[in-house]
Amino acid sequence: MPILNWIGKEKIVNHDKEVPFRLLRKNKKYSLGKSENLIIEGDNLEALKALMPFYYGKIKCIYIDPPYNTGKEKWVYNDKVNAPKIKEWLDRVVGPEGEDLCRHDKWLCMMYPRLKLLKDLLSNDGVIFVSIDDNELTNLKTVMDDIFGVKNIVANIIVQSNPRGKQQMKIAVTHEYLLVYAKDITKVKLKDAELTEKQIKEYNKVDDNGRRYREIGLRKRGAAARRVDVPNLFYPIYINPKTDAVSLTQSKYFTKKSIPLLSNNEEGRWRWSKKKFGNNKDKLIGRIVNGNKWDVFEMDYLLKEDEQKLTKYKSVWVDKELNYEKAKDLLKQIFNGRSPFDYPKTTFLLKRIIQLITNQEDLILDSFAGSGTTGHAVLDFNKEDGGNRKFILVELEKNIAKKITAERIKRVIRGYFYKKNRGEKIRVKGLGGGFEYVELGEPLFNENGMINEKVSYGDMARYIFFTETHTNLESRNIKENYLGRYGDYHYFLLFDGIKNNILNRKFLKEIKKKDGKKIVYADKCLLDEDILEKHQIIFKQIPYEVKIY
Numbered sequence: 001m002p003i004l005n006w007i008g009k010e011k012i013v014n015h016d017k018e019v020p021f022r023l024l025r026k027n028k029k030y031s032l033g034k035s036e037n038l039i040i041e042g043d044n045l046e047a048l049k050a051l052m053p054f055y056y057g058k059i060k061c062i063y064i065d066p067p068y069n070t071g072k073e074k075w076v077y078n079d080k081v082n083a084p085k086i087k088e089w090l091d092r093v094v095g096p097e098g099e100d101l102c103r104h105d106k107w108l109c110m111m112y113p114r115l116k117l118l119k120d121l122l123s124n125d126g127v128i129f130v131s132i133d134d135n136e137l138t139n140l141k142t143v144m145d146d147i148f149g150v151k152n153i154v155a156n157i158i159v160q161s162n163p164r165g166k167q168q169m170k171i172a173v174t175h176e177y178l179l180v181y182a183k184d185i186t187k188v189k190l191k192d193a194e195l196t197e198k199q200i201k202e203y204n205k206v207d208d209n210g211r212r213y214r215e216i217g218l219r220k221r222g223a224a225a226r227r228v229d230v231p232n233l234f235y236p237i238y239i240n241p242k243t244d245a246v247s248l249t250q251s252k253y254f255t256k257k258s259i260p261l262l263s264n265n266e267e268g269r270w271r272w273s274k275k276k277f278g279n280n281k282d283k284l285i286g287r288i289v290n291g292n293k294w295d296v297f298e299m300d301y302l303l304k305e306d307e308q309k310l311t312k313y314k315s316v317w318v319d320k321e322l323n324y325e326k327a328k329d330l331l332k333q334i335f336n337g338r339s340p341f342d343y344p345k346t347t348f349l350l351k352r353i354i355q356l357i358t359n360q361e362d363l364i365l366d367s368f369a370g371s372g373t374t375g376h377a378v379l380d381f382n383k384e385d386g387g388n389r390k391f392i393l394v395e396l397e398k399n400i401a402k403k404i405t406a407e408r409i410k411r412v413i414r415g416y417f418y419k420k421n422r423g424e425k426i427r428v429k430g431l432g433g434g435f436e437y438v439e440l441g442e443p444l445f446n447e448n449g450m451i452n453e454k455v456s457y458g459d460m461a462r463y464i465f466f467t468e469t470h471t472n473l474e475s476r477n478i479k480e481n482y483l484g485r486y487g488d489y490h491y492f493l494l495f496d497g498i499k500n501n502i503l504n505r506k507f508l509k510e511i512k513k514k515d516g517k518k519i520v521y522a523d524k525c526l527l528d529e530d531i532l533e534k535h536q537i538i539f540k541q542i543p544y545e546v547k548i549y
């Protein structure tokens with residue numbers, strides 16, 4: 001498989017492992033109520049890392065809309081990987097080599113470690129959707145193939161977001177892309193789409209029981225449609241001209257013969273085997289076509305056993321609701337007639353993505369949140385189907401995160417007014433819910449590798465349990481110094497700030513109550529080797545033996 005190389009790659013491929021673990025700190029002033037929805041202000045590299053002890057392998061749907069790297073720096077956000085915080089980060093991580101980076105090198109350096117962390121957060125049956133345009137499509141595709149694996153490609157969807165087309169181009173480009181990858185394609189279950197009005201109109205026939213259906217030719221069309229392609233799917237079918245019923249055998253009722261013929265009269269083939277024909281012949285019907293030839297059709301019903309018929313989503317999305325102008329218009333309504341953000345996505349796009357992959361309790365993450373379309377779409381979708389999906393949004397820029405992302409979500413939760421063209425005031429009802437606004441706090445370890453003084457027991461417990469087990473520890477499961485059992489081990493943590501955390505005889509009494517092997521994290525151990533061995537205890541010294549994820 002071709003592997004992409006770029007300046008700075010060596011420094012970046014394992015950089016996700018070097019990113020410090022920061023604590024997440026709630027900012028009450030910008031939060032709304034108590035909720036599991038999160039808006040995180042900060043660089044998503046650190047934010048994603050901070051989420052690991054809570055959400056590793058738990059996110060069902062990730063949507064990201066990273067800067068397209070168009071070179072535009074004057075939008076509300078920087079679309080050239082040149083935002084001061086990102087520039088400072090690149091200089092620090094890539095070093096002097098960084099001076100030679102071109103725009104595309106920088107973009108790849110920025111994306112690679114973030115995509116790796118996103119993959120870790122995705123659940124085994126989860127899917128990631130990435131919006132992109134021609135500027136970075138090929139780079140993104142190669143990097144996604146590398147990180148997620150070619151076998152996990154779900155689709156490369158064309159999204160017509162600008163039906164008028166970009167007039168400055170030689171050919172007016174109307175579309176962008178949505179790259180879709182699974183964490184593990186064998187575990188993914190995508191939902192089907194409801195039929196459009198146009199598709200429903202195709203069901204223009206009604207059977208004796210009043211059920212609507214359409215006729216689809218039984219003859220195979222398109223590729224591999226000739227008799228020589230699949231010889232055993234060529235056989236004669238006999239039709240009763242009075243009832244239109246079909247049979248594999250000729251008789252005094254079934255007198256009219258039909259064989260599959262291509263439009264050039266070459267022998268074709270049917271779509272169904274004789275066995276399938278035998279089991280489903282009541283769904284077939286014979287009919288004269290072109291005045292004299294008998295042909296056979298499948299009756300394809302609109303409702304299957306009273307359930308609405310669904311259809312697979314196609315890879316080209318041209319719905320008029322995807323027009324980016326609609327997204328701007330919606331932001332104008334929410335923000336008193338002025339759109340505060342350049343090129344937001346439509347809630348229609350996000351709701352389709354949510355519909356495709358999530359169930360009512362799932363988690364959805366967007367780590368390039370911008371105006372917060374993903375959060376808005378989650379709330380909207382929940383309102384429609386009574387679901388309880390949760391969102392996590394991450395936005396780098398303080399001003400965007402506070403004044404646009406969080407502000408939009410607040411307004412749509414509470415409801416808002418907007419003025420129609422003639423000044424008429426329209427009230428949009430609130431969607432309800434809430435969110436916690438979170439900022440990145442101190443790193444867990446300081447520059448000398450020591451535990452930060454501000455780290456709480458819960459922070460430490462979650463971090464240690466995660467690095468040991470790659471699973472997340474629920475706060476309610478922490479009992480005194482006992483974190484729980486995972487696999488063959490019981491986990492204990494002695495941590496009361498950064499002093500006097502000693503594994504001694506007194507504590508031994510407590511942990512002896514658990515049968516089997518135990519791992520105990522503490523500052524010091526006063527027990528002899530043979531006592532540790534006797535009680536199957538492995539002592540791990542804080543901070544030196546705390547693993548780095």
Ligand SMILES: C[S@@+](CC[C@H](N)C(=O)[O-])C[C@H]1O[C@@H](n2cnc3c(N)ncnc32)[C@H](O)[C@@H]1O
Nearest residue numbers: 043044065077344345368369370371373395396
């Ligand atoms: C293309 S916009 C996303 C627009 C969004 N989909 C919407 O509908 O509003 C990209 C956003 O990602 C933010 N961003 C860029 N780099 C980031 C980073 N490292 N961490 C978090 N956010 C970042 C930018 O500030 C910008 O708001």
